[in-house]
Amino acid sequence: MKLTLWTYEGPPHVGAMRVATAMKGLHLVLHAPQGDTYADLLFTMIERRDHRPPVTFTTFQASDLGADTATLLKSAVAAAHDRFRPQALLVGASCTAELIQDDPGGLARALNLDVPVVPLELPSYARKENFGADETFHALVRALAVPMPRTEAITCNLLGATALGFRHRDDVAEITRLLAQMGVAVNVCAPLGATPDDLRRLGQAHFNVLLYPETGEGAARYLERACGQPYTRTVPIGVGATRDFLAEVARITGLSAAVDETGLRQPWWSASVDSTYLTGKRVFLFGDATHVIAAARIAAQEIGFEVVGMGCYNREQARALRTAAQAHGVEPLVTDDYLEVEAAIAAAAPELILGTQMERHIGKRLGIPCAVISAPVHVQDFPARYSPQMGFEGANVIFDTWVHPLVMGLEEHLLTMFREDFEFHDAAGPSHHGAKAVAREETEAAIPVVQPSGEVRWLPDAERELKKIPFFVRAKARRNTETFAAARGVAAISVETLYEAKAHYAR
Amino acid sequence: MSLDLPALGCATTPVLKERGQREVFCGLTGIIWLHRKMQDAFFLVVGSRTCAHLLQSAAGVMIFAEPRFGTAILEEKDLAGLADANTELDREVGRLLARRPDIRQLFLVGSCPSEVIKLDLARAAERLNGAHAPHVRVYNYSGSGIETTFTQGEDACLAAMVPSLPATDVAELLVVGALPDVVEDQCLALLAALGVGPVRMLPARRSHEMPAVGRNTRYILAQPFLGDTAAALDRRGARRIAAPFPFGEEGTTLWLQAVADAFGVMPARFDAATAAPRARARKAVAAHAATLSGRSLFLFPDSQLEIPLARFLARECGMRPLEGGTPLLHRALRAPELALLPQGPVLSEGQDVDRQLDRHAALSPDLTVCGLGLANPLEAAGHATKWAIELVFTPVHFYEQAGDLAGLFSRPLRRRALLAQGGAA
Numbered sequence: 025m026k027l028t029l030w031t032y033e034g035p036p037h038v039g040a041m042r043v044a045t046a047m048k049g050l051h052l053v054l055h056a057p058q059g060d061t062y063a064d065l066l067f068t069m070i071e072r073r074d075h076r077p078p079v080t081f082t083t084f085q086a087s088d089l090g091a092d093t094a095t096l097l098k099s100a101v102a103a104a105h106d107r108f109r110p111q112a113l114l115v116g117a118s119c120t121a122e123l124i125q126d127d128p129g130g131l132a133r134a135l136n137l138d139v140p141v142v143p144l145e146l147p148s149y150a151r152k153e154n155f156g157a158d159e160t161f162h163a164l165v166r167a168l169a170v171p172m173p174r175t176e177a178i179t180c181n182l183l184g185a186t187a188l189g190f191r192h193r194d195d196v197a198e199i200t201r202l203l204a205q206m207g208v209a210v211n212v213c214a215p216l217g218a219t220p221d222d223l224r225r226l227g228q229a230h231f232n233v234l235l236y237p238e239t240g241e242g243a244a245r246y247l248e249r250a251c252g253q254p255y256t257r258t259v260p261i262g263v264g265a266t267r268d269f270l271a272e273v274a275r276i277t278g279l280s281a282a283v284d285e286t287g288l289r290q291p292w293w294s295a296s297v298d299s300t301y302l303t304g305k306r307v308f309l310f311g312d313a314t315h316v317i318a319a320a321r322i323a324a325q326e327i328g329f330e331v332v333g334m335g336c337y338n339r340e341q342a343r344a345l346r347t348a349a350q351a352h353g354v355e356p357l358v359t360d361d362y363l364e365v366e367a368a369i370a371a372a373a374p375e376l377i378l379g380t381q382m383e384r385h386i387g388k389r390l391g392i393p394c395a396v397i398s399a400p401v402h403v404q405d406f407p408a409r410y411s412p413q414m415g416f417e418g419a420n421v422i423f424d425t426w427v428h429p430l431v432m433g434l435e436e437h438l439l440t441m442f443r444e445d446f447e448f449h450d451a452a453g454p455s456h457h458g459a460k461a462v463a464r465e466e467t468e469a470a471i472p473v474v475q476p477s478g479e480v481r482w483l484p485d486a487e488r489e490l491k492k493i494p495f496f497v498r499a500k501a502r503r504n505t506e507t508f509a510a511a512r513g514v515a516a517i518s519v520e521t522l523y524e525a526k527a528h529y530a531r
Numbered sequence: 532m533s534l535d536l537p538a539l540g541c542a543t544t545p546v547l548k549e550r551g552q553r554e555v556f557c558g559l560t561g562i563i564w565l566h567r568k569m570q571d572a573f574f575l576v577v578g579s580r581t582c583a584h585l586l587q588s589a590a591g592v593m594i595f596a597e598p599r600f601g602t603a604i605l606e607e608k609d610l611a612g613l614a615d616a617n618t619e620l621d622r623e624v625g626r627l628l629a630r631r632p633d634i635r636q637l638f639l640v641g642s643c644p645s646e647v648i649k650l651d652l653a654r655a656a657e658r659l660n661g662a663h664a665p666h667v668r669v670y671n672y673s674g675s676g677i678e679t680t681f682t683q684g685e686d687a688c689l690a691a692m693v694p695s696l697p698a699t700d701v702a703e704l705l706v707v708g709a710l711p712d713v714v715e716d717q718c719l720a721l722l723a724a725l726g727v728g729p730v731r732m733l734p735a736r737r738s739h740e741m742p743a744v745g746r747n748t749r750y751i752l753a754q755p756f757l758g759d760t761a762a763a764l765d766r767r768g769a770r771r772i773a774a775p776f777p778f779g780e781e782g783t784t785l786w787l788q789a790v791a792d793a794f795g796v797m798p799a800r801f802d803a804a805t806a807a808p809r810a811r812a813r814k815a816v817a818a819h820a821a822t823l824s825g826r827s828l829f830l831f832p833d834s835q836l837e838i839p840l841a842r843f844l845a846r847e848c849g850m851r852p853l854e855g856g857t858p859l860l861h862r863a864l865r866a867p868e869l870a871l872l873p874q875g876p877v878l879s880e881g882q883d884v885d886r887q888l889d890r891h892a893a894l895s896p897d898l899t900v901c902g903l904g905l906a907n908p909l910e911a912a913g914h915a916t917k918w919a920i921e922l923v924f925t926p927v928h929f930y931e932q933a934g935d936l937a938g939l940f941s942r943p944l945r946r947r948a949l950l951a952q953g954g955a956a
Contacts, residue, residue: 025577025603025604025605025606025609025614025616025619025620025622025623026603026604026606026623027575027601027602027603027604027623027626027627028580028583028601028602028603028604029598029600029601030583030587031580031583031584031587033580034580034581034584034588035579035580035581035584037581038581038584057557057643057675057676057677058553058555058557058676058677058680059555059556059557059558059559059560059585059643059675059676059680060557060581060585060676061552061553061554061555061556061904062556062557062560062585062588062589062904063584063588064554064903064904064905065588065902065903065904066588068903068904068905068906068907068908069903069906069907072907073907073908074907074908074910074911075908075911076904076905076908080552081552081553082552083551083552083553083676084677085677085678086646086675086677086678088677089647089677100552103885107885118581119579119580119581119643119644120579120581120643120644120647120676120677123610123644123647123648124647147607148579148580148581149579149605149606149607149609149610150606150607152580
């Protein structure tokens with residue numbers, strides 16, 4: 025038993041719903057109690073879908089438990105088949121139905137329907153949403169895809185885009201466009217937009233593009249084995265990763281990786297002098313491993329930030345995350361405990377958080393700006409405009425998104441020059457956000473303050489000087505100064521000590 | 532607006548009972564407002580990741596750093612019997628209470644999985660009471676989807692508190708149901724103006740303000756979904772004041788009138804206390820009734836507020852209810868409402884959502900009240916909708932909110948009219 029306040033991922037059957045809802049001509053019957061239908065609103069509200077998810081819930085009640093929940097399931101499957109006439113049916117159970125062990129797959133197959141019935145194994149008490157999506161897509165592909173002759177032209181499948189995915193809709197469009205420039209057509213994009221009949225055609229593509237390992241890796245691996253299709257390992261988020269991705273496609277296909285880059289603005293936006301102030305800004309990254317690993321590379325190499333912490337909530341991809349963290353010289357944080365993430369961010373005292381909607385809330389409380397880079401999603405993550413993360417347009421979008429929450433260059437100078445200015449005090453926040461400046465005392469309380477160790481004491485002048493240091497690095501300056509003083513046997517920290525410590529730690 | 536009963540009400544209208552897929556929340560959802568209402572209470576759901584995900588999704592945004600609710604998520608080892616669930620629960624509760632010394636009431640909330648594995652939370656609450664009394668009072672109730680629908684969670688929560696309320700012989704009025712603070716204050720002010728008192732609230736904002744109850748207690752429900760709580764109060768000897776619910780000018784007046792009658796308030800005093808707010812409420816409702824009058828209405832089952840709302844919309848706003856769906860129809864509590872609701876609409880209880888959608892499509896009402904899972908799909912199909920959950924999360928009771936309540940229904944219609952002017956070719 026584990027106490028959880030907020031979760032990064034839903035249960036596995038929500039992952040199954042993400043696959044079913046992304047597809048057409050498919051229906052999912054979930055053996056689940058009343059109340060589990062809440063998940064419908066994730067799709068209709070957060071994603072603003074204009075159709076109900078193609079999901080039937082058996083909504084059994086306590087009185088059914090003593091009687092016959094199996095009959096209820098069978099009639100729900102039969103009714104869904106009659107009403108929706110899908111090309112294939114998925115049958116699974118939510119957490120409660122898993123406990124009553126009705127064997128939904130077996131019961132549904134016993135109906136001898138004229139469409140494939142794909143049973144799902146969704147271990148609710150051990151796994152989570154991403155696993156459920158990956159497993160569901162994998163099960164569908166296993167049931168429907170078969171080896172077949174390749175298309176005449178060079179084609180690929182795009183794997184892993186789902187409903188409720190972070191910018192999946194636009195990533196698919198962007199990557200489709202890029203591949204077209206190389207001369208590669210998309211055979212099938214799945215799950216997003218595909219029908220079960222489309223999945224039967226997966227085998228005719230020359231290779232697979234794995235867009236999101238979280239939700240498509242199982243299917244990509246299966247197709248590699250069963251249909252002999254190689255799949256791409258590079259996730260094309262960021263300029264460097266996009267070019268690497270194109271090179272990888274070129275190696276697989278023998279085509280040229282040269283594509284038109286005229287729309288790519290991020291490198292110049294980053295090189296132009298206005299962006300100098302971005303240099304070395306301390307960023308903390310948290311989200312799904314795929315987006316975090318890609319974002320860390322962009323942060324360090326394309327924007328010039330300093331990565332001071334990174335982590336992911338999905339253990340399935342923890343190994344890749346750990347490797348990346350090592351490359352960036354930081355401790356990897358693999359956890360789905362939101363309080364642990366909050367503590368790690370407070371301790372790292374970054375100037376910018378690149379995280380999920382959960383970290384956006386952490387940022388609000390700690391007074392640290394945040395840009396969202398990963399699921400779990402929020403209605404804000406489904407903008408009306410074209411807004412991919414992948415490809416060259418994705419790199420442009422990312423630059424704008426990350427820079428927007430920051431205090432701008434000139435503003436930052438003014439803040440430093442006039443630290444005690446009543447308008448420009450550092451708690452006032454960036455002027456372009458429209459939020460009312462908060463009283464300094466309140467913001468101070470929200471800043472993680474490192475308590476003096478007790479061995480060293482701050483002289484009043486030094487304490488005042490410390491307050492002039494920007495709030496987001498103040499905790500670190502305090503800690504460094506105390507460590508510095510303690511190491512030298514200095515019992516009382518003066519302004520002098522503070523600046524000596526600053527010089528000592530300067531790089 | 533006339534207070535006369537309609538020539539033909541719905542008191543004897545047959546009810547269409549449906550059994551099929553229900554597109555409704557489970558009782559855990561009530562935690563979202565209950566944990567704000569009871570400021571020293573913590574709601575610990577003993578359940579699965581689904582429960583935690585529901586609370587998070589239904590709450591919409593995580594505005595609270597550490598909310599006063601959480602989920603003790605059952606893991607494989609709990610189910611396989613490798614870990615003793617009770618020991619695990621005691622440990623998690625111990626940790627929680629150590630971190631949150633401000634918590635004075637702890638609700639162990641049962642879920643579908645905890646009910647199915649028959650985890651005895653009543654005994655757990657007893658045991659934990661022994662360990663943490665007197666600082667913390669531990670209760671338990673079930674908010675599971677296999678037993679409760681949406682607002683039934685609040686009913687189960689309040690009913691669980693009733694047996695341990697202190698006894699009293701004092702003649703007091705008890706107003707039952709969690710109301711937004713602003714509404715509660717208005718309610719108390721109106722009752723004070725009538726000279727009725729002392730007045731207690733269930734639930735109270737803090738544990739030390741919890742009411743006492745006994746055979747001289749008269750109680751009145753402020754929410755229509757509190758059947759079990761009413762039964763529990765009856766068992767304590769308290770007597771219920773039957774009334775329609777305080778939605779709209781008419782509902783509020785009849786609700787107050789029922790209290791006034793029970794406490795022997797003179798008509799002159801009643802008129803003096805209510806005349807001005809009644810006039811304000813009528814005026815405020817009239818502004819929206821112009822938009823709503825003559826429009827047809829279809830209510831999908833959601834919060835059990837459907838019948839009182841249909842009554843308000845029919846009688847004060849001139850709407851034509853076609854179907855009033857409700858997850859549960861408590862005949863005794865709903866009798867005064869059904870008598871007022873003009874005959875005409877189909878009354879349905881329970882749900883088979885696909886069949887109900889077919890009926891809805893055939894009727895094509897001017898306004899549809901439904902849950903969030905259905906709203907956008909119905910809008911996309913050309914229907915104006917009002918999300919039902921807003922009716923539970925918005926102050927809508929009593930005179931000063933009557934106009935706001937009507938506004939919740941008129942806004943979707945006004946909005947469609949506005950947008951119809953845009954995007955012209």
